[in-house]
Amino acid sequence: MAPVTMKSATPSDNVDGHGRVKRFSKRSRTGCRTCRARRIKCDETPGQCTNCTSTKRICEGYEVCRIPPARGPRTAKASAASVCIQNPSLATLQRDISSRVQWKVTSDESRCLSFFQYRSVPQLVAFFDSPVWQRLILQLCYNEPAVFHAVVALGAVNQGHESARRRLAHNPRPAHRKTLQSQEEWYLFALEQSGRSFALLNKRRMSEDPYLQTVILVCCLLFVMCELLHRNIATAITHVQSGLRILNALKIERHVCGLNLTGPSAFDELVVESFLSLQGSSVFFGTREPLPVDQSFVFTQPYGVYLGDCTDGTGAGAGSCFSSLQQARKVLSPLQHTLWLFVAKCMHADDAERAAMYTALENQQHLLLTYFTRFLHVFDAFCLSTYGTTTFESACSRGLSGAEVNTAERRARRGAELTRLSVLSSILSVKNALLGAAQAQPPQYTAESIGVLDAAENAMRNVKADMHGDSPTLTPQSEIVPALFLAALRCPDIGVGCRAITAAREWGAEEGFLSASMCADILEEALRMRLQRGFEGAGEVLEGVSFDVRGDGRVTARILYDVHGEEKEHVVVLERNEALVADLLAIDGSRDWPCVRALGLLDHVL
Known part of the structure; x- marks a missing residue:
């Protein structure tokens, strides 16, 4: 097959049928939503554009926030090709969404919807198949505008998060400020989309539509995941509690045959199970009155x-x-x-x-x-x-x-x-x-801690192998992170803590309300406190630990530990992690987190 080549434009290519030369210019990224969805140039009249009012169309106004322009090859669909091949029904459903959305969609919304379909969903189901994420939400997406905008919001936050992570991985220091600015642009766009979803839900709050309850709960789930990915824990808790209040009013009971529900579809039970799963990890971070x-x-x-x-x-x-x-x-x-x-x-x-x-x-x-x-x-x-x-x-x-x-x-x-x-x-x-x-944990449980840690590390390797070497960005279930945290937090074997910290940093996923990176920081701060007591002679004698005191008085602990016959080293500077303290102080209610209170992470802050 002969290679396909692109020819440059010649003067004759730029002449229309009347002999007039066409003028090409860069496509405008401004304009009202209606004109942009129609792919025509907007006159940008303040309030409502003349294009819309003169043709008796509803002008949907101007977006305050836009996402960064696309650069480089578009790889979202290619990255999910294997997922679509493995699941033909899902691939068919995703193609249908693009053609069956019943309202005007802007180019920014299309980009975020595509990212959600081809990148977010495979990550959200990285642990277990989920009809809620693989089917229900995708079906509602092209029938319910409120769900559509909530999906676009999650796709935007996810895309901004992955873009920032890639940029920081390649050039962490010089790119930091630009990366944060870019990520904030994605989040502001997501907030605007969430606001549209909220407005649509409020318009229907007095409706007797039997499916409205499911729509609201699905939107709550999407809002929760948006805020978790942006590490807005307090806001995510608010959305969880909103969903739980709805479920609590239904007087749900569990029987041997399943949940006792009177909803309009079998999906309702799956949505409830999704909320119960999120409730499980959220109760450590501020959720009150759980079901x-x-x-x-x-x-x-x-x-x-x-x-x-x-x-x-x-x-x-x-x-x-x-x-x-x-x-x-x-x-x-x-x-x-x-x-x-x-x-x-x-x-x-x-x-x-x-x-x-x-x-x-x-x-x-x-x-x-x-x-x-x-x-x-x-x-x-x-x-x-x-x-x-x-x-x-x-x-x-x-x-x-x-x-x-x-x-x-x-x-x-x-x-x-x-x-x-x-x-x-x-x-x-x-x-x-x-x-x-x-x-501290009784010494007889140390073998169990090591067994849990071994199983967690093995699961990490297998999941990453199935995802071509990557960790999922976000999952609604909490499986690997809590296992790493629980194995290390109270274990007297200092090597278990070092292994768990290293594994959590390598994993880097957000699992429900549990962040691998924050859990690693908390575990390392707990380890630092333990080492500090040992250095000052106020704690137990720690085997395999040596301390180096520099000329400026800074103390570094070097820990040698064994992993299945191989010697490893972990280094800890005996200084408080002020970045962790700042992160915790930025989160409303973090002082009441059990791990923060137990370790006294914020006791020094008035």
């Missing part, structure tokens, strides 16, 4: 019978097994949601409050530990029979072709591995839940 749906199901109803009934009928004993990964995750879901609320309650309480509730909390701790242990026993049997492993250290083809292993089975294995990691970290979390704020 007690799963607590009552686990603590006051026979969850143990439910766990047994969901196996092959023999109960949760030897030989029983789940029939599918989806069934296993459905059984785990209420237990996982209950765990988050239980741990948050324990962490928010001070020592006196914890002592007053100790008997009740201890009973709940014992029940949770029993259920998680039984679940792990059954789930391991399922993994062995289905995947031939419980460690997932290497892919097993089980007789499938390479292409099949890399698509359906690899994704299923990834989900199973992350599910097992979640259970392992949950068991460790339950065991540590009733420890005092300054109390």
Whole structure:
């Protein structure tokens, strides 16, 4: 096939049919939304343009914010080609969206919508398939303008975040100010899109449309993810609580057959489950009055019978097994949601409050530990029979072709591995839940901490391998980050802390309300405090640690630790991380975070 070449314009190319020379100029990036969507030049009359009023069209006004112009090759669609090939139904749905949007769309909105489809969605489902993100939101996007603008907002924030991360990775210092300015442009555009979504929802607030409730909840989810990606924790909490207030008014109950709902579609239960998942990680950062749906199901109803009934009928004993990964995750879901609320309650309480509730909390701790242990026993049997492993250290083809292993089975294995990691970290979390704020983890749990850390690092490698070496930017589920944090926070083995910090920085993802980079900073600050006490002779003797005192008085700690027979080194300067302090002070309510209070990260700030 002959190569295609581009010829430059000649004088004859620029002459129209009447012999007049065409004048080409750079396309204007200003103008009202209506003219830009129609791709005609706007006269930009203040208020409403003459183009619209003279043709009796509604002038939608002028956008205050625009996103940076596109530069370089457009790779969004290409980057998701493999996702579309692997999931033809999703590819078809995405093509339909571009052609079926029933209102005028500007070029900026098209760019952000395309980015959401081809980049954001694959990252949002990096851990587990989700009909909410892969189907419901994409379907609503071209039928509901409020959802459309919320999707565009998330696509804009995500694109700005990835653009900034790439620029800082290549040239961190000189590009920092320009990068922040560019990221702010994306966020301001996203705020304007969110405002349009809010306005459309407010217009319909008195409507009796049975689907309006689902539309509002979906928009809430999108707003939450927007703010989390921009690290506006307090605003994200506000959106979560708005959604929870709607759900609380519905008097939702969980039964053995599922959630008791009276919504207009089966998707409603999936939306509720999405909120319950976000609620789990948000309760550590300010969410008040969470839905007690799963607590009552686990603590006051026979969850143990439910766990047994969901196996092959023999109960949760030897030989029983789940029939599918989806069934296993459905059984785990209420237990996982209950765990988050239980741990948050324990962490928010001070020592006196914890002592007053100790008997009740201890009973709940014992029940949770029993259920998680039984679940792990059954789930391991399922993994062995289905995947031939419980460690997932290497892919097993089980007789499938390479292409099949890399698509359906690899994704299923990834989900199973992350599910097992979640259970392992949950068991460790339950065991540590009733420890005092300054109390270290008992030494006999160190082996479990190392096991959780090993599993988390292995899951990181497998997820990144499936994503061509990248970590997801944002996921609604919190799986790897909490495992790293829980494994290290109270563990007496200083090497576990060093490994977790390194892994979290390498991972870099935003998992729900848990940021890998912020968790790494908090873990390192906790490690610094421990090293400071050791240097001053006020703490325990730390093996493998040496201190260097410079001429200016600065102290550096060098930590040597072992990772499966290989010696590693971690260096910590014994100075407070003022950047972390500034980040925390910029977040409303951060003083009340359990980890901030327990470590005294802001005690020195008045």
